[in-house]
Amino acid sequence: xxxxQSFMIKLPCSVKELCLDITLQCxxxxxxxxxxxGKWTGMIHKTVWTLSQDLENIYCVLHNYSQKDDxxxxxxxxxxxxxxxxxxxxxxxxxxxxxxxxxxSFVDQKTYKRKKQKIDENQMCKLEVKEEVAGSVxxxxxSETTFPHNADVHNCQGLTRxxxxxxxxxxxxxxxxxxxxxxxxxxxxHAGDSLISSIKSEETCEVFDTKDKDNVSTILKPVxxxxxxxDSCKEDLKDFTSSEYCNPPPKILEYYTQLLxxxxxxxxxxxxxxxxxxxxxxxxxRVAPSFPGVxxxxxPPVENVFSxxxxxxxxxxxxxxxxxxxxxxxxxxxxxxxxxxWHSFPRVxxxxxxxxxxxxxxxxxxxxxxxxxxxxxxxxSCGEEAWLNSLKLLPYEECHQQLLKLTGVGPKVAxxxxxxxLDHLGSIxxxxxxxxxxxxxYLPELRTCKTVTAKVYAKISEHFRHLYGPYAGWAHSVLFxxxxxxFSSAKQxxxxxxxxxxxxxxxV
DNA sequence: GAGCTACCTCTTGT
DNA sequence: AACAAGAGGTAGC
Numbered sequence: 247x248x249x250x251q252s253f254m255i256k257l258p259c260s261v262k263e264l265c266l267d268i269t270l271q272c273x274x275x276x277x278x279x280x281x282x283x284g285k286w287t288g289m290i291h292k293t294v295w296t297l298s299q300d301l302e303n304i305y306c307v308l309h310n311y312s313q314k315d316d317x318x319x320x321x322x323x324x325x326x327x328x329x330x331x332x333x334x335x336x337x338x339x340x341x342x343x344x345x346x347x348x349x350x351s352f353v354d355q356k357t358y359k360r361k362k363q364k365i366d367e368n369q370m371c372k373l374e375v376k377e378e379v380a381g382s383v384x385x386x387x388x389s390e391t392t393f394p395h396n397a398d399v400h401n402c403q404g405l406t407r408x409x410x411x412x413x414x415x416x417x418x419x420x421x422x423x424x425x426x427x428x429x430x431x432x433x434x435x436h437a438g439d440s441l442i443s444s445i446k447s448e449e450t451c452e453v454f455d456t457k458d459k460d461n462v463s464t465i466l467k468p469v470x471x472x473x474x475x476x477d478s479c480k481e482d483l484k485d486f487t488s489s490e491y492c493n494p495p496p497k498i499l500e501y502y503t504q505l506l507x508x509x510x511x512x513x514x515x516x517x518x519x520x521x522x523x524x525x526x527x528x529x530x531x532r533v534a535p536s537f538p539g540v541x542x543x544x545x546p547p548v549e550n551v552f553s554x555x556x557x558x559x560x561x562x563x564x565x566x567x568x569x570x571x572x573x574x575x576x577x578x579x580x581x582x583x584x585x586x587x588w589h590s591f592p593r594v595x596x597x598x599x600x601x602x603x604x605x606x607x608x609x610x611x612x613x614x615x616x617x618x619x620x621x622x623x624x625x626x627s628c629g630e631e632a633w634l635n636s637l638k639l640l641p642y643e644e645c646h647q648q649l650l651k652l653t654g655v656g657p658k659v660a661x662x663x664x665x666x667x668l669d670h671l672g673s674i675x676x677x678x679x680x681x682x683x684x685x686x687x688y689l690p691e692l693r694t695c696k697t698v699t700a701k702v703y704a705k706i707s708e709h710f711r712h713l714y715g716p717y718a719g720w721a722h723s724v725l726f727x728x729x730x731x732x733f734s735s736a737k738q739x740x741x742x743x744x745x746x747x748x749x750x751x752x753x754v
Numbered sequence: 755g756a757g758c759t760a761c762c763t764c765t766t767g768t
Numbered sequence: 769a770a771c772a773a774g775a776g777g778t779a780g781c
Binding site for chain 3: 558562563677679
């Protein structure tokens with residue numbers, strides 16, 4: 247394995263805009279693992295990250311950064327990033343990206359890894375060029391102190407920002423000062439030490455009152471273990487002063503920052519959308535405060551296709567196990583983090599090998615084994631990821647129809663893929679949960695239906711699309727998260743259910 | 755075309 | 769302990 251380095255990117259992003267704890271375990275993505283310290287480790291395309299957050303920022307540590315990537319990233323993204331930002335400007339209204347905008351996916355830019363293998367032989371020559379491109383930044387020197395780059399590229403529209411961007415330090419002394427300054431800045435400014443200690447008791451979660459009365463209290467109430475959040479933040483402050491991180495050139499930071507922003511779709515202002523949906527739907531308004539920052543990820547389509555083929559008749563835990571098996575047995579080794587080896591999600595060609603169906607059956611995929619092997623062959627014949635990406639340009643209905651050609655992909659899975667990796671943000675995947683929610687809270691006439699037939703499916707998805715508009719799929723995921731069993735403790739602690747619990751306890 | 759059922763395996767509930 | 773039901777469905781009849 248090439249020598250790999252780590253660095254950290256701090257993304258200014260309110261927990262109201264992105265809540266990792268909900269977003270990463272509400273069944274969109276199956277590869278994020280929560281560490282004992284409450285952080286999240288997982289992969290974004292071929293990069294391995296550990297993420298944590300406090301109320302105002304997301305801290306992202308990249309584990310498998312290789313300086314060998316520099317040259318290609320700098321050269322290949324120079325144009326695409328520019329064209330992307332231009333497209334973003336063109337397609338942005340009041341901090342929101344227009345749904346179905348024909349934006350070039352970040353995934354398309356990430357083919358550099360494969361190309362990288364081809365030019366590895368010429369690496370030395372390339373690296374020399376790289377230094378010229380990168381300018382005066384000493385990419386090969388591991389700095390004594392790390393500077394958390396809070397560059398302008400981090401500026402997300404519609405997101406709250408604590409600190410303004412700072413000038414990059416020129417000398418070691420400057421760097422140290424800036425680091426100190428940054429650490430000071432990075433602390434929970436609204437929450438003093440007394441708050442940090444008091445916040446650990448559960449009661450104070452309800453009255454999380456700070457100088458910022460911008461309803462932080464109502465947001466973070468029950469669903470998050472706030473003490474965990476604060477603990478993890480404290481730990482990150484320690485991490486920032488660590489010398490284990492390298493100091494990559496600004497272009498590289500820009501590239502990876504863009505990768506993160508793209509993955510989390512941070513160009514969309516969630517708070518605006520929540521307000522809009524709450525106005526349209528009292529039920530949403532009731533549920534939303536306990537489930538802030540539930541955001542649709544922009545995931546690699548190939549990974550999504552096979553992950554959701556595994557999802558049929560399975561719960562999230564088991565889907566995660568199956569996806570993990572796919573990666574371990576057919577993907578490439580990327581790096582090791584805290585003793586765990588991370589594998590990339592297999593490419594289509596890796597899922598086309600002979601005898602794969604039998605192997606998958608042995609691994610416990612059951613009847614999904616043949617779906618996976620057939621779909622892999624189909625994708626291989628029609629252009630793999632490029633074909634999937636081309637579906638972004640089609641109207642939603644056509645995209646949906648095309649996806650149904652894949653064996654093992656029915657209406658629900660097709661909608662998951664459309665919504666989570668093909669930019670069709672109005673797609674509503676109707677599963678048993680959504681069916682139950684719809685019958686219970688929106689369409690009582692469905693209560694007599696035993697199963698989700700095509701007719702019922704269409705009725706439910708159209709209802710939600712009409713109710714919520716172009717980002718209906720995002721709103722649906724909030725309702726879906728609120729209904730998930732794993733978050734039921736959050737619901738229990740809210741409102742009347744909490745009172746009922748107390749009553750019952752006092753009776754005993 | 756609408757509706758029913760088998761399908762793999764694992765977890766959860768009784 | 770043993771068994772049934774259900775799990776973010778789909779294909780085939």
